[in-house]
Amino acid sequence: MYTFSLPGNRKQDLDDCFVNFIFKDSQPFSVVEDVGFKELVAKLDPTYALPTRKALKNMVVAKYEEEREKAKAEIQGVETVSLTADMWTSINMDSYLAVTCHFVNKNDQLSTHLLGTRNFPRTHTAAHIAAEIKSPAPAAASTGVDLWRLLDHEAHRARHMQSATANAIVEVNRYLADPPLERTDDALTYWATHNTVYPNLYELSKHFLFIPASSMPCERVFSKPGEIVLSGAEDEMTSSSPW
CATH class of the missing domain: 1.10.10 (Arc Repressor Mutant, subunit A)
Known part of the structure; x- marks a missing residue:
């Protein structure tokens, strides 16, 4: 042999x-x-x-x-992020909360990361969800990025932003005069190739285009793992950390 x-x-x-x-x-x-x-x-x-x-x-x-x-490392390298949260309850009435982070990466591509999933035994109220996310072991602690401070910083900067300059107004008017994108065109690709033509609008696109229209990316977290939880295999897939 x-x-x-x-x-x-x-x-x-x-x-x-x-x-x-x-x-x-x-x-x-x-x-x-x-x-x-x-x-x-x-x-x-x-x-x-x-x-x-x-x-x-x-x-x-x-x-x-x-x-x-x-x-x-990737999250720390971006200026703006969008957070989505979703909750799931098993047939055994065990509830879980997941938080995902969405942004445009340095290659002008949409990027999504699951920040964490944890057991959520309390009632599903907005106050309880906010308190859970801001608790000592939230999704932000898992990645080492203080997302709430980042969001507060962006809000503070927006409040103190100066009025648009004449160049920015000209840029917007020039953009509005251009023909609209086709329905099949990729908006991120468009802005990546026009970043020098519309530099200010390009920066704005990176602050808004990554915001998901629904919680679907977060809901996917529970699609396949939900079967594992229901089959009794969750103990094997659970780490010592709550996130």
């Missing part, structure tokens, strides 16, 4: 793909013990050894820390 081992780079690539599979599809750690899944992996690559549940958990935690630092 012959045994083969994967080259280091190949094994790392497969491990990374496997962790992404757990993340993106919200799979429980027990998937590594499913007979059908093991047969599928063996058929695809007989030389790949699936990690144990404990090893997989450590890999997921490491990936989480890596992605968390990336999200923190």
